[in-house]
Amino acid sequence: MIPILFIGLYFIAVTTLQKSVQIQKNLLILVCIILTWMIGNRDLAWADTFVYVMAFNQAPTIFQIHADTIPFGYSEIGYFYLASIIKTIYNDSFFYLVVMGAISMFLLYKSLTKYCIFPLIGICDYIGRFLLNRDFTQMRSSLAILLIIFTIDFIYKKEIWKFLGVVFLAYQFHRMAIIALPVYFLYKVRFNKTTIVISLIAAFILSQVIASSISGTVDSWSEDLQYETYTQGSYVEEALGLRNPLIYFQLAVLLVFTFMEEKLKQIAPYYYLLRTGYFYSTMILIFFCNYTALSGRTSTMFATMEMFILPVIGMAFKKNVRILYYMVLGVILIYFFYSKYNGAMIEMAGSNLS
Numbered sequence: 001m002i003p004i005l006f007i008g009l010y011f012i013a014v015t016t017l018q019k020s021v022q023i024q025k026n027l028l029i030l031v032c033i034i035l036t037w038m039i040g041n042r043d044l045a046w047a048d049t050f051v052y053v054m055a056f057n058q059a060p061t062i063f064q065i066h067a068d069t070i071p072f073g074y075s076e077i078g079y080f081y082l083a084s085i086i087k088t089i090y091n092d093s094f095f096y097l098v099v100m101g102a103i104s105m106f107l108l109y110k111s112l113t114k115y116c117i118f119p120l121i122g123i124c125d126y127i128g129r130f131l132l133n134r135d136f137t138q139m140r141s142s143l144a145i146l147l148i149i150f151t152i153d154f155i156y157k158k159e160i161w162k163f164l165g166v167v168f169l170a171y172q173f174h175r176m177a178i179i180a181l182p183v184y185f186l187y188k189v190r191f192n193k194t195t196i197v198i199s200l201i202a203a204f205i206l207s208q209v210i211a212s213s214i215s216g217t218v219d220s221w222s223e224d225l226q227y228e229t230y231t232q233g234s235y236v237e238e239a240l241g242l243r244n245p246l247i248y249f250q251l252a253v254l255l256v257f258t259f260m261e262e263k264l265k266q267i268a269p270y271y272y273l274l275r276t277g278y279f280y281s282t283m284i285l286i287f288f289c290n291y292t293a294l295s296g297r298t299s300t301m302f303a304t305m306e307m308f309i310l311p312v313i314g315m316a317f318k319k320n321v322r323i324l325y326y327m328v329l330g331v332i333l334i335y336f337f338y339s340k341y342n343g344a345m346i347e348m349a350g351s352n353l354s
Helices: 002-015 021-040 049-058 079-088 093-115 119-134 139-150 160-171 174-186 193-209 212-219 245-259 260-265 270-289 292-303 306-314 319-353
Strands: none
Touching: 002 119, 002 260, 002 319, 021 093, 021 119, 049 079, 049 093, 049 139, 049 160, 049 306, 079 093, 093 119, 093 306, 119 174, 119 306, 119 319, 139 160, 139 174, 160 174, 174 270, 174 292, 174 319, 193 245, 245 260, 245 292, 245 306, 260 270, 260 292, 260 306, 270 292, 270 306
């Protein structure tokens, strides 16, 4: 049922491309409201949900917090205080999940209306690629990522102190926020097409040549990010390596976006910033491909820029080709969504049986 609803949403997104901006915004608001309700109403058997609810139930209200209060369930102090504020307003786990979902969906709405030429196509990409693993699972990372994505114009305007302030705030919700810092400085470098292609080839080669040493390196410098877990045990055994289809999807998107530079930079004012961020994400995804969880969690932040990139690529094609492009894109996004949704349902069924 849920995958069918996603197909219906994508159909609506494509058929309303020529509608007014206000109509598209109204539809986007409706979608975000529905998603917020679904986030709050999800089954406790959904991955990580029980832990979030248990942490909320254990959290004190803001009037009960003392200097020696230790966060339960997660270490980020900002998220701990946010949960306490919500609990002070109303002590109910459904309300908590709804509020957290609402904050993320608000940031998503503001980002899409600010940076995306067709926000309904953009939210379809977000749902197909990111929603289930973030807002239904890793809510802290969703909040941190969307906060940074919403404020990428600080990078564009070269307002470093404002950007650092946002990263610091996002860091209070999830430590992965620190991964955003290099993009500010990478944006100062105008990577040409040749440099991008050579860098991608080098990433493929290095991912295999020095794969065995990556684990030790990550263990030595990632204590704060707590990513050393993802270079050990089942995370390595279950890794897809270069067989991960997401690598080639991101690679294709990046190369198309790069080689259509002359057309797209006239349409997208943030073109070079989007390309830099997505290039950074793709390099990480390839380099750490032998550690699927590690590559996914570190590359996902700026992979989110995809929801701005994919809609604008369609504008570079002639009308007939554009229709074909959105059809192919729809099939790909439906495949990604169904794979994630089906995997989640299987995992939930296993949890209920145990």
